[in-house]
Amino acid sequence: MAILSRGLRSVSTTTISFPTMVLSYIALFAWAFVVLFPLYWLAITSLKTPLDVNSGPFYVPFRDFVPNLDSWHYIFVDLGEDTFRPYLNTVVVGLTSTTITVFIGSMAAYGLVRMRYRVSFGAIASFISGVAIAAVAVVFGAPWPVGVAAGFAVFLLLLNTIARRVKPGVGNDDIAFWMISQRMLPPVAVVIPIYIFFQQLQLLDTWGALIIAYVASHLPIVVWLMRDYFQSVPIELEESAAIDGASPYRIFRSIVLPLAVPGLVATFLFVLVFAWNEYLIALFLTSANAQTLPLTVAAQNATRGPQWWYMSVLILIMIGPVIAMAIALERFIARGLLVGAVKG
Amino acid sequence: MSLAAPVHESLEEEDLPKVSGYVSARERGFRTAASRWRSAGARLDRFAGAVFILPAVLVILAFSIFPLLASLYVSLARLSFSEGGVELKFVGFDNYAKLLVGIDHVHFLGLAGPLTPVSVAVLLAGAALIAFWLYRYSRDQARSVGGFAGRIVVALGAGTLLWLVVTTVMSSGRPGTLVVTVVYVGVDVTVQYLLGLGLALLVVQHLPGRRFFRVVFLLPMMITPVGVAYLFRMLTDTSKGPLYPLWVRFGLTDVSWVTNPWGARLAVMIGDVWQWTPFIFIVLLAAIETLPHELVEAAVVDGANRWQVFWRITFPLILPASSTVVLIRLIEGFKIVDLPNVLTNGGPGTATESLTLHAYTIWRALDIGGSAAVAYMLLIVVTFVGVSYVNLFRRRVTAMA
Numbered sequence: 089m090a091i092l093s094r095g096l097r098s099v100s101t102t103t104i105s106f107p108t109m110v111l112s113y114i115a116l117f118a119w120a121f122v123v124l125f126p127l128y129w130l131a132i133t134s135l136k137t138p139l140d141v142n143s144g145p146f147y148v149p150f151r152d153f154v155p156n157l158d159s160w161h162y163i164f165v166d167l168g169e170d171t172f173r174p175y176l177n178t179v180v181v182g183l184t185s186t187t188i189t190v191f192i193g194s195m196a197a198y199g200l201v202r203m204r205y206r207v208s209f210g211a212i213a214s215f216i217s218g219v220a221i222a223a224v225a226v227v228f229g230a231p232w233p234v235g236v237a238a239g240f241a242v243f244l245l246l247l248n249t250i251a252r253r254v255k256p257g258v259g260n261d262d263i264a265f266w267m268i269s270q271r272m273l274p275p276v277a278v279v280i281p282i283y284i285f286f287q288q289l290q291l292l293d294t295w296g297a298l299i300i301a302y303v304a305s306h307l308p309i310v311v312w313l314m315r316d317y318f319q320s321v322p323i324e325l326e327e328s329a330a331i332d333g334a335s336p337y338r339i340f341r342s343i344v345l346p347l348a349v350p351g352l353v354a355t356f357l358f359v360l361v362f363a364w365n366e367y368l369i370a371l372f373l374t375s376a377n378a379q380t381l382p383l384t385v386a387a388q389n390a391t392r393g394p395q396w397w398y399m400s401v402l403i404l405i406m407i408g409p410v411i412a413m414a415i416a417l418e419r420f421i422a423r424g425l426l427v428g429a430v431k432g
Numbered sequence: 433m434s435l436a437a438p439v440h441e442s443l444e445e446e447d448l449p450k451v452s453g454y455v456s457a458r459e460r461g462f463r464t465a466a467s468r469w470r471s472a473g474a475r476l477d478r479f480a481g482a483v484f485i486l487p488a489v490l491v492i493l494a495f496s497i498f499p500l501l502a503s504l505y506v507s508l509a510r511l512s513f514s515e516g517g518v519e520l521k522f523v524g525f526d527n528y529a530k531l532l533v534g535i536d537h538v539h540f541l542g543l544a545g546p547l548t549p550v551s552v553a554v555l556l557a558g559a560a561l562i563a564f565w566l567y568r569y570s571r572d573q574a575r576s577v578g579g580f581a582g583r584i585v586v587a588l589g590a591g592t593l594l595w596l597v598v599t600t601v602m603s604s605g606r607p608g609t610l611v612v613t614v615v616y617v618g619v620d621v622t623v624q625y626l627l628g629l630g631l632a633l634l635v636v637q638h639l640p641g642r643r644f645f646r647v648v649f650l651l652p653m654m655i656t657p658v659g660v661a662y663l664f665r666m667l668t669d670t671s672k673g674p675l676y677p678l679w680v681r682f683g684l685t686d687v688s689w690v691t692n693p694w695g696a697r698l699a700v701m702i703g704d705v706w707q708w709t710p711f712i713f714i715v716l717l718a719a720i721e722t723l724p725h726e727l728v729e730a731a732v733v734d735g736a737n738r739w740q741v742f743w744r745i746t747f748p749l750i751l752p753a754s755s756t757v758v759l760i761r762l763i764e765g766f767k768i769v770d771l772p773n774v775l776t777n778g779g780p781g782t783a784t785e786s787l788t789l790h791a792y793t794i795w796r797a798l799d800i801g802g803s804a805a806v807a808y809m810l811l812i813v814v815t816f817v818g819v820s821y822v823n824l825f826r827r828r829v830t831a832m833a
Contacts, residue, residue, distance in 0.1 A: 119649065120645060125674075142672060205485065272766075272814040281502035281503060304496075312760060316719065317718070320719075320723075354714050361653055385659050385662070386658045396662075406659070411647070418643060418646055
């Protein structure tokens with residue numbers, strides 16, 4: 089059967105009837121137009137003078153208007169340092185935070201898929217008591233390290249005494265849901281506490297603050313997406329590796345991760361995109377040094393109204409690297425490594 | 433390790449039962465522990481469960497609890513200017529009361545219009561559906577008291593939302609920010625899922641040039657949301673935008689769509705669909721790509737047509753990934769803010785204002801407490817929707833797979 093189906097593959101999945109093909113192409117080109125036209129408009133707007141933009145729609149360069157590079161010159165030369173510094177910040181913060189997030193997140197996702205956790209209600213109650221003690225202490229004027237230490241002590245104390253008697257608890261699915269629920273509070277509600285948090289750590293306006301904040305806020309997405317990809321890795325491979333004496337870490341690194349590459353790549357790509365484009369947290373946590381590009385884009389909305397021409401240039405140079413990365417990584421998504429591994 | 437140990441005890445992993453191989457490997461590790469290195473490794477293996485999950489748990493704990501508590505407190509307080517600075521005065525549930533019954537309730541909940549025959553019919557149909565759903569569960573073999581109580585809560589919540597939507601939208605009332613947000617999320621996620629799935633199915637076919645389309649379809653997601661909002665403001669401009677000939681054609685240049693509440697909402701929704709369809713597209717694409725080919729091939733050999741292959745094989749197998757991506761989009765969709773803010777500034781009036789934008793505008797007016805209260809109401813609604821979705825739909829889907 090295996091041989092038969094392998095022989096048939098070339099027949100069954102590559103032949104597409106002519107009408108299907110035509111319809112597919114019509115649909116594909118239609119959506120491609122929907123996607124590309126706004127980008128085309130950005131591109132030509134970046135070549136227009138303010139006068140061209142404001143005096144009506146001009147569609148084709150050289151025919152309708154004379155393209156010029158004034159806006160590009162302004163962004164790269166006149167602004168110069170004020171463009172390159174945010175750019176560097178965006179690259180460093182985006183890549184670092186994404187790498188950390190995908191690493192930590194896929195470990196947690198693997199744990200949630202292949203291992204069974206039980207957190208007893210006693211442990212949760214002890215933890216909440218600890219946090220409550222810490223909060224009360226801080227509200228009544230204790231310095232925060234003292235409050236946190238007191239809370240932690242209470243937590244440990246309760247955990248090792250009362251909590252041991254409580255057996256029922258929450259399982260893997262509940263942990264996963266708790267993680268995603270962290271994203272439910274709108275950022276506008278949390279920016280002030282987060283601002284105070286980083287102020288206490290004296291990390292405001294640094295890469296560190298943004299990286300930590302982005303790792304924390306994007307982790308749930310990685311956990312949830314990678315859970316599904318790990319679930320689709322055949323368990324037989326892991327079992328046989330375990331029988332051969334591989335440790336869970338080694339199984340994770342040498343078997344599971346390589347098999348989940350399409351999922352990892354997809355996840356990496358859009359966590360990177362989230363971090364690359366994040367606006368509100370960056371607005372609050374950075375001022376001059378660690379400012380990222382989305383802030384620069386929004387800053388082009390001056391008192392005289394949005395300066396479309398500068399904005400277009402900035403948006404274009406922002407998506408450039410991400411597009412390059414998408415082209416480079418697309419192969420991994422497309423290759424379908426899992427299928428080959430099971431067969432081989 | 434000292435930090436990890438106590439927490440690990442509470443995690444109490446039960447010998448990794450799912451992968452039976454792990455246990456035997458560990459036993460072997462102990463048995464043949466010839467060197468100290470080996471046994472240290474074996475000990476580390478025992479903690480594998482904790483090692484895998486603890487980093488993520490600790491990071492999320494550190495960043496969710498403090499902001500959550502702080503903003504809960506703020507939502508129960510009012511910012512007042514006093515001598516030498518500002519102070520937060522505790523006011524109890526005043527901020528919430530203001531939203532639900534007080535001066536801001538038209539803004540938040542909307543203004544109910546008089547009932548019309550159509551809206552009454554829709555309400556009755558909805559109520560009948562919910563009642564039937566509860567009745568069916570009460571006949572279910574696997575029913576439980578907890579399950580029934582949960583479903584009654586869901587029924588009440590869904591009924592309230594339906595009543596709000598119908599009375600403010602269908603009966604010539606005025607929808608508040610809550611209803612507008614629910615409409616955005618409902619329409620956006622549905623359209624994005626259908627489009628994303630369709631596009632993913634189109635590009636998994638072995639068509640020449642499909643890799644080009646894959647990359648192109650990803651592009652909208654990569655633009656910063658603020659940028660997309662400005663881009664759409666540029667595109668929808670009725671005098672300088674590229675659609676100018678269309679506006680002229682339909683005689684809409686003077687009656688700018690920004691003055692029509694549903695026109696403006698439609699523009700916001702189109703922008704959101706444009707930007708976030710790629711997200712669903714790429715997740716589903718990766719899910720379809722990792723499906724084993726054998727299943728499809730076997731079905732084709734057995735004479736199944738494309739339609740049957742999709743409904744019987746592909747769709748059930750990508751349901752878990754679908755349910756995840758829909759949940760993520762639901763949660764993210766409720767937080768929509770950039771598009772209505774930049775595109776229409778929430779207008780006309782407050783017609784396009786989403787909950788987050790509502791919170792943001794109050795926040796700019798320095799009513800920090802009121803803003804936190806809106807955010808918490810949003811949190812409650814999202815939690816309600818999310819928990820219902822996970823318990824009623826997602827759990828069943830993943831149990832099936």
